[in-house]
Amino acid sequence: MDLADVAPTAGxxxxxxxxxxxxxxxxxxxxxxxxxxxxxxxxALGVGGVGFLALLLIVVFLSGKQERRPPDTVAGVAVVASLALFALTAAWALAVDVQNLYSFPASASWILNHRWVVLALAALVPASAGAYARAVL
Known part of the structure; x- marks a missing residue:
């Protein structure tokens, strides 16, 4: 198993x-x-930046996987952008007003945990970027 190939796929x-x-x-x-x-x-920023960075990181990881750019450059961009993605997600998740969550219908009670699921998924992105950086540097 080649970590330089698996890490971008995981990302x-x-x-x-x-x-x-x-x-x-x-x-x-x-x-x-x-x-x-x-x-x-x-x-402060909402969650729009998280979606944008996630789309951007798909392109970054693909360029690393397909070797379209130098691996060290891709690794650096992936690490920095993924840390920014995680920071934005954490800022959003911690700023959500809990009272607003209780205004959702009972059928959507899962929304109480949604922000933590999003945060956990966001944490996987810098882990993948770090693994890719470790593999190529």
Whole structure:
């Protein structure tokens, strides 16, 4: 097993899982008038930057996996961007107003843990980037 090949694949999978987790409430909470807008806008920047960085990191990991750029450059960009992704996710998750979460319908009680699932998935991205950096440097 080649870590330089497996780590970017794991990073791509983590980014895709993170994006799916971010989209899930829009699909699963269909009741109008829920606080989804407030939920996603929590914190100084909201969660939009997390989605952007996850998409960016998919491209970065793919360029490393397909060897389109020098591996050390890709590793550096992946580590820095993934740490920024995790920091933004943590800032958002900690800033969510718990009272807003209790305004969701009972069928969406899973929303209470959603931000922690998103944070856990975001933690997988810098772990993959670090493994890739270790493998290529």
């Amino acid at each position: 791509i999978a983590a980014c895709v899982a993170l994006l799916l987790a971010l989209v899930a409430p829009f699909v699963l909470v269909a009741d109008p008038g829920t606080g989804l807008g407030v939920y996603y806008a929590s914190g």
